[in-house]
Amino acid sequence: MLKAGVTIKGTKEGLLFFLDDTRPFDEVMVELSDKLTNQSHAHMWDGPLMNVIIKLGKRRITAVEENEIRTIFTSHENLVIHAFESEDMPYLLELTPSLQVRSGTVRSGQVLTHQGDLLFMGDINPGGAIHSTGSIYVMGALRGLAHAGSNGDVSSIIAASLLRPTQLRIADTISRPPDQWNDKDIGMRFAFLEKKQIMVERMSYLSRIRPEKDWKENGHLHR
């Protein structure tokens, strides 16, 4: 017979639910919900308050999957999920957000907040702000405030077709541009953090400070 997808053990700390990491997650969920709500067993779970620890084995789950498990357990109020555990690693899989595209105009008084890298097609006007946990690339004029790496990512950059910000922030560093912009200095620029200072350079300089992103003709990334 097939090994059970959900094995339950009672210990001093509470109930341990072992979810088989070799079986598809959906299958395991069906079995779990069946074990908890099946008529013949259902009464078995009623009783005093009980700690539940979910053992995920080598599997890691997303926030959505965690919610799914929590929803299944809501059928028994006395079973309280105390912890999720994966072997040797944090159980939660953080989806690494890839570059996302937004367009429009961020006007005075408006704030655009974003998770991950952001490609913004449009202008950010004075008094408007754009905050992102990753890098910010603006195809348009950046005249307002831009804050990249708002969770502390010091490697994030801010690039814009026209970089004329009222203020730039990368991670915890805040910088104000010179009072007078050099009018000859037009064209794409990007801002990055170096020794706790925000620097502005032309785009071609990016491959020098981020060699890992440099493009090479044979199609391989430079290592």
Place this chain on the structure above:
Amino acid sequence: MGESIVITSGKGGVGKTTTSANLATALALTGKKVCVIDTDIGLRNLDVLMGLENRIIYDIIDVLEERCQVKQALIRDKRCKELYLLPAAQTKDKSALRPEHIRDLTTDLKETFDYVVIDCPAGIELGFQYAVAGADQAIVVTTPENTAIRDADRVIGLLEKENIGSPKLVINRYRKHMTKDGSMMDIDEIVSVLSIDLLGIVPDDEQVIRAGNLGEPIVFESRNLCGKAYRNIAKRIQGEMVPLLALDKEIKTITKVKRWFGFS
């Protein structure tokens, strides 16, 4: 069914009321039935500019609180038969007012009038929300100053949240000599920052102040450039294609680039 247009700016003193009075008059001069509403309660000015101050008996609060009929509160203009003013209240409390009341009022007025022009108070507080509540279209007035443009930008952002067609821009008090020596923003720059359609440019002229003090909007002056600018804006609102006034050679170039959208 007519159309309601709110004239707003955010910043005070850029010429909302002057624009409202002149635009309403210009629209009426083209033969349309026009009603202009002053929503700047407590600081009414529109009646003064139009020279109708001494004819006020009832005001907008009287109408909204049902102390009189709308017809009784409307004041007919001295010169235009088809132009009416609904004045703001000067002393009454507006706290009981709700945006829905204004919306119902403008819906009523749109039955009888081709255009309902709403003069908005400065700021983005309650008064602004009342004025905007009843509008189908919005015109944002700005002057070529940084502060005015910043506030216009903020207001455009707020208007985009409302159920209103994309706002149109009027640049007021434009001085070509100051743009030329670089001490004022030029038209292209303003339009590119605000990124909305330009409806017209009104040059700076002392004559406007003089006319306002006499209670006779500048549009009646057939020779005056500002008057002409307002008449052109009125035409554009009605969907007519009118090139920008040649205030300056530089402006001519943008007439080619700029597309003209009238109101629907």
